[in-house]
Amino acid sequence: xxYEVSVPPMMGPREVAVQAVxxxxxxxxxxxxxxxxxxxxxxxxREILESRSVINVNSTAAGGGVAEMLQTSLAYARGVGIDARxxxxxxDAEFFTITKRIHNHLYGGPGDGGPxxxxxxxHYEAILRTNGERLRSxxxxxDVVILHDPQTAALGEAVRACGARxxxxxxxxxxxxxxxxxxxxxxxxxxxxxADAYVFSRRAFAPAWVDPARLHIIPPSIDxxxxxxxxxxxxxxxxxxxxxxxxGLTGAQPVLFTRRDGSPGRIEHPLDVFxxxxxxxDAPLVVQVSRWDAMxxxxxxxxxxxxxxxxxxxxxLVGPEVNGVADDSEAVTVLDDCLATWRMLxxxxxxxxxxxxxxxxxxxxxxxxxxxxxxxxxxxxxxxLAEGFGLTVAEAMWKQRPVVASRVGGIPDQIVHGxxxxxxxxxxxLGTFAAEVTRLLEDHHLAARLxxxxxxxxxxxxxxxxxxxxxxxxxxxxxx
Numbered sequence: 347x348x349y350e351v352s353v354p355p356m357m358g359p360r361e362v363a364v365q366a367v368x369x370x371x372x373x374x375x376x377x378x379x380x381x382x383x384x385x386x387x388x389x390x391x392r393e394i395l396e397s398r399s400v401i402n403v404n405s406t407a408a409g410g411g412v413a414e415m416l417q418t419s420l421a422y423a424r425g426v427g428i429d430a431r432x433x434x435x436x437x438d439a440e441f442f443t444i445t446k447r448i449h450n451h452l453y454g455g456p457g458d459g460g461p462x463x464x465x466x467x468x469h470y471e472a473i474l475r476t477n478g479e480r481l482r483s484x485x486x487x488x489d490v491v492i493l494h495d496p497q498t499a500a501l502g503e504a505v506r507a508c509g510a511r512x513x514x515x516x517x518x519x520x521x522x523x524x525x526x527x528x529x530x531x532x533x534x535x536x537x538x539x540x541a542d543a544y545v546f547s548r549r550a551f552a553p554a555w556v557d558p559a560r561l562h563i564i565p566p567s568i569d570x571x572x573x574x575x576x577x578x579x580x581x582x583x584x585x586x587x588x589x590x591x592x593x594g595l596t597g598a599q600p601v602l603f604t605r606r607d608g609s610p611g612r613i614e615h616p617l618d619v620f621x622x623x624x625x626x627x628d629a630p631l632v633v634q635v636s637r638w639d640a641m642x643x644x645x646x647x648x649x650x651x652x653x654x655x656x657x658x659x660x661x662x663l664v665g666p667e668v669n670g671v672a673d674d675s676e677a678v679t680v681l682d683d684c685l686a687t688w689r690m691l692x693x694x695x696x697x698x699x700x701x702x703x704x705x706x707x708x709x710x711x712x713x714x715x716x717x718x719x720x721x722x723x724x725x726x727x728x729x730x731l732a733e734g735f736g737l738t739v740a741e742a743m744w745k746q747r748p749v750v751a752s753r754v755g756g757i758p759d760q761i762v763h764g765x766x767x768x769x770x771x772x773x774x775x776l777g778t779f780a781a782e783v784t785r786l787l788e789d790h791h792l793a794a795r796l797x798x799x800x801x802x803x804x805x806x807x808x809x810x811x812x813x814x815x816x817x818x819x820x821x822x823x824x825x826x
Contacts (some may be wrong), residue, residue: 353572358480359433364409364417366424367571367585373815375570376811388426391818394825399429401510403481405445405497407434408443410637410675410710411566411737412444412494412517417639418569419711422810423817425704433484435438435498441473443675448496451530454520457744458676462533471500478504484498485510490623490821491703492545496530499537506540511824513543517566518734519551531555542824547735560821565737565759567813568744568804573605574713575744578721579613586718592624593633593699593722615679615709625660626701630724633736635716637676638665638684641732645684646711646776650729652695654780659789660698664719666712667703723747725786725793731773733757738806743767748793750782761809 369388373381401422406413416432423430429595439444443458444466450457460466478501485491487509493501494515505512520527531553531634539555540543546552552561568575578586587593587603601613625631632651638640644663651661662682668677684701689697704712720726726742726749733755742749749767751757761767768782786793 358477359403359435359484361436361484361749362417362432362746363428364420364424364430364432365430366789367418367421368425368757369422370815371571372811375401375805376809377743380811384815385426387815387818388428391809391814391821393610394818394821395428395490396428398825399486400492400821401430401431401485401489402492402494403433403435403498403501404494405435405437405442406674408430408706408712410705413736414572414574414713414737415566416494418572419810419813419817421815422569423666429430430703431484433481434499435474435477436495437473437477439675440469442497444470445495445497448477448530448533448674449464449518449771450641451526451533452516452518452520454522454526455525455732456526457771462529467533474498475504477501481505481708482508487780488825490824495609502537511825512540513545513820514538514541515564516551517547518732519546520732521548521550521755523553527553543820545820548759551566551734562816564816564820565756565808567739567742567808567810568808569810570744571715573603573710575741576717577740577743578717583718584585586715587722588717590719591637592702592703592719593627602716603710603714607624611708611710611714613708613714615712623697624664625698626658630657630659631662631782632659632725632727632787633664633723634721634727634729635664635720636728636730636738637674638668638680640676641730643729643731643773645687646773647727647729647779648684648687648691648699648730650776650780651783652699653692653790655784655787657784659724660700660725663699664716664721665703667706669706672786717745720747721745723739725750725783727751727779727783728757729770729779730754730757736760740804743808748786748796748798749800750779750786752779760803763776765796766803779815 366727404412414564422432438552447457447460481504485508490511491505491510492515493516502512514547543560545564547565551564589601603611632648668681704715728736728739728751730752737758739751739757752773755768763769770779775799
């Protein structure tokens with residue numbers, strides 16, 4: 347059967363501006379020996395790339411860890427003289443429903459339960475064929491094109507037609523496969539088998555058909571100087587929380603700040619907070635900041651907190667404005683489910699549980715608000731059912747916040763239980779999760795010790811110099 351697919355008019359991939367950042371600013375944080383090692387890797391990468399461009403292609407410029415990581419890592423790459431570029435594809439609602447289904451399958455879940463048959467494949471290919479036609483006007487022979495995640499996989503044909511090197515970077519996965527991961531990989535495999543290199547956050551995420559000689563393991567990283575991770579004074583944190591409605595009335599004055607490019611910024615739009623009263627000023631805060639994604643299990647965090655945690659603490663569940671993340675078709679459904687669950691809680695529990703959406707009109711403002719919320723936390727949680735890496739964990743560790751998280755995906759690569767944070771083996775075990783959160787709320791000495799070790803671990807393992815050095819090694823492997 348032949349499927350005729352009507353593709354809406356699209357501009358095709360659009361370029362995201364990335365300002366070069368001098369990586370020398372990392373020096374005081376990582377020390378001279380690491381800085382020298384990074385500079386040597388940068389020189390080697392610049393020489394092997396010569397006049398080539400490194401073109402990253404993904405599906406959204408804002409919302410989620412991939413977009414945040416690209417913004418910071420490409421800024422440093424440009425800062426060492428590499429022509430690193432970032433393109434974002436376009437698609438319609440059906441395309442993003444299909445790719446979210448694949449995304450959930452790679453995590454081992456059913457997603458929305460919909461099919462991945464011939465009709466879905468035809469629509470997926472049609473959208474990416476249109477994007478690919480426009481991509482060809484940008485890519486030159488011998489460029490390196492890095493396609494990110496399931497949304498971009500079928501662009502490989504267009505990349506090959508340009509004579510460029512093809513790298514596919516997958517940020518999601520599951521250690522132990524099941525029927526859903528098999529279904530997801532069966533859909534994607536035809537588009538990926540001839541890639542020059544594959545990049546995963548964990549070796550266990552790579553399917554068996556990936557050639558080990560072309561497999562590279564490159565965990566994500568954070569930038570300590572980004573708007574989301576930079577140091578904030580206590581008065582700035584307090585002003586932001588008051589403006590957002592978490593520590594006072596939402597009528598507080600707008601907050602002024604400096605953007606990544608040095609220009610002035612102004613936060614004028616508070617959060618959409620789904621509670622009538624803010625937490626008391628002295629209440630400890632348990633915080634999870636995630637996308638409204640079923641795999642992040644915000645609803646499970648809420649049920650664990652409301653059903654098992656009997657302290658004076660309040661819970662903040664914070665995600666992006668649901669219409670502000672272009673490639674996430676499930677966000678509205680997940681948020682609605684959380685709100686329905688919140689309404690069913692007892693009146694006492696509802697008063698201690700707060701759901702909020704971060705506005706997405708300004709990525710710097712969004713990041714600054716996230717920074718303040720994370721730094722205000724007595725405990726940061728990440729109770730994911732599945733996780734590619736978990737950059738929110740790395741961010742909390744850098745900010746010296748004690749963390750309780752699920753032992754899934756890349757989270758145990760960051761945290762050793764009892765050393766850098768507390769891990770829960772079964773993410774569905776609400777009682778154990780709540781007990782670990784309560785333990786940190788009550789044992790301030792333990793919380794402080796874990797937080798200090800977490801910061802040290804983040805400094806040693808999770809910053810951008812290691813990340814970019816691994817990419818330099820990959821470029822050497824795929825280029826003559």
